[in-house]
Amino acid sequence: LGLRVNPEYSQAPKEIYNPCASYSRLGTTLQNFDSSILTSCEGLHFHALCEQDSDALENVLQHFEKKFQEYIPQMKWINFGGGHHITRKDYDIEKLITLIKKFKAKYHVEVYLEPGEAIAWQTGTLVTTVLDIIHNGLDIAILDSSAEAHMPDTIIMPYRAEVKNASKAGEKKYTYRLAGNTCLAGDIMGDYSFDQALKIGDKVIFKDQMHYTMVKATTFNGIKLPSIAIKKVEGNVEIVREFGYEDFKQRLS
Incomplete structure (x- = not known):
């Protein structure tokens, strides 16, 4: 069991994707943090990135540590959330590795990253x-x-x-x-x-x-969902799944 916290800092490029914006419902802030529930928790989780580099993660980590540092050693793991654009050509992988190793050595916890958009970015x-x-x-x-x-x-x-x-x-x-x-x-x-x-x-x-x-x-207006297909290296296309009116009808009745 883990607890999501809000480091109250993000460099998200759009407000709609900023989980640390004012009045956010995503993660408890330090002011509202109830340390008594940590006896039931194995880890803390924050998610404050959106398609960003390890520089942004470094800045978020500084705020996370500043606010929740005293609780980190009590945990088995810390989840750095998603939004890491790891597969982007100019992403600084070495900095990410350094940040993770340094954090693990400092607090003796496991570190998790959530798989996200980077897995499927520039595909399909x-x-x-x-x-x-x-x-x-x-x-x-x-x-x-x-x-x-x-x-x-x-x-x-x-x-x-x-x-x-x-x-x-x-x-x-x-x-x-x-x-x-x-x-x-x-x-x-x-x-x-x-x-x-x-x-x-x-x-x-x-x-x-x-x-x-x-x-x-969605099937808004009864519009058919796109078929899912795989195009093979040889050029032939394999249809994995097709959708029709029944898919729309069954969602409504």
Whole structure:
């Protein structure tokens, strides 16, 4: 059994992903810390990072130790949470190793890191098809997918998903607003430009969609969930699972 604590410090790039923001419900602060329950706990846990380097972890650790140092030696383990962008090319792995070794030697505890986005970062694609192209001030490509239902973080965070062979609006010859097929007016992936004009039936491929997409996908408006498939090295595609109307119906009745 462990207890989540709030070090009251984070360098999270967006407030929505900041677990140490004012009035956060995530983790007890030192002011509200009840040390009497530690007899039932084996470890303490904090999570204060979001897609960040070991420099950010170093700063969080300083605040964590400052607030909870007297309790750490009583624990068997400390969980440094997730948000470590370990697989990013410029991530300072050596600093992470040094921080963990130093902490373990100082307090004689085990250290855990939570597997997170880094495991699936820059993997997986969402393959969509152009259903229609309309014009209303600019060309709009309607896809058989949805930012709201299939890529909610592009709206919530928000962030701009990368599209294969596409650039920002105006950088290439043909610019389109890529839009979803739900009733939500804001179901829009963004404006992208292409070397060739899009046609009905063309594939538009969103990159880096493995993390926080399948697990967050919904059947809003009765939109079908994307099929899950594996593309083999040889090029053939294996369909792992397909979804249909029954999946939508069973979730509601």
